[in-house]
Amino acid sequence: xxxxxxxxxxxxxxxxRGAVVTYAGLARMVACGSCRxxxxxxxxxxxxxxxxxxxxxxxxxxxxxxQGAKDGARVxxxxxxxxxxxxxxxxxxxxxxxxxxxxxxx
DNA sequence: AGACCCGGACGCG
DNA sequence: CGCGTCCGGGTCT
Numbered sequence: 001x002x003x004x005x006x007x008x009x010x011x012x013x014x015x016x017r018g019a020v021v022t023y024a025g026l027a028r029m030v031a032c033g034s035c036r037x038x039x040x041x042x043x044x045x046x047x048x049x050x051x052x053x054x055x056x057x058x059x060x061x062x063x064x065x066x067q068g069a070k071d072g073a074r075v076x077x078x079x080x081x082x083x084x085x086x087x088x089x090x091x092x093x094x095x096x097x098x099x100x101x102x103x104x105x106x
Numbered sequence: 107a108g109a110c111c112c113g114g115a116c117g118c119g
Numbered sequence: 120c121g122c123g124t125c126c127g128g129g130t131c132t
Contacts, residue, residue, distance in 0.1 A: 004129060023113050027128090034128035039112040041129075058113060065112025075112090 004030070005041045009051045012042075015101055017052075018085045020094070022059045025103035035059075043068055054081040061094040 011029035015021050023035035032038060042053040045067065054077075058064040066078040079089055088095045 002130075027113085032128060034126085035113045036111060036127070037113090037129040040110085041112095043112055045112095053112085056112080060114085063112095068112065070112070078112095 002041075004032070004037070005044075008038055008041045009047075012051050012053065012056065015052065015055050018087060019099050019101045020055045020057050020082070020087055021101045021103065022057060023064065024059045025101065026056060028103045028106060031106070039065065052081075054078045055085075055087075057094060057100070061097060061100070062092055063089055063094075 007030040008026060011026055012021070014029075021029075023038050026038045027033070027035040030038065039056075042056060045051070045053050054066065056064060063075055063079060064070075066074045069075055082089065087099050094100070
């Protein structure tokens with residue numbers, strides 16, 4: 001468990017149910033210049049439900065990846081979890097951009 | 107040191 | 120709008 005991951009998970013815990021954040025947003029929260037690094041940190045997903053890594057989507061409102069996959073059953077599961085929270089997707093895109101937690105640029 | 111990784115910005119068609 | 124391309128930071132080998 002690296003310090004970087006701790007920061008990412010901590011930031012992610014601040015995301016309320018029914019809302020989502022972008023990788024870029026999380027990257028800003030943890031003061032990381034690379035959103036990709038964030039995704040890589042989430043990839044392992046240590047403590048499953050506590051840290052809702054499924055509330056993290058891409059900046060273009062696409063679903064992004066899940067457990068190392070950009071599509072397939074994993075991603076469908078992610079969509080299902082989000083749907084259960086009231087966050088719905090269509091055509092691989094988030095329907096309500098308002099549900100995205102906006103992170104102010106530092 | 108090199109390769110890999112759940113993205114992002116930018117340019118082009 | 121949908122590619123294709125380069126870029127970046129962090130971690131693993």
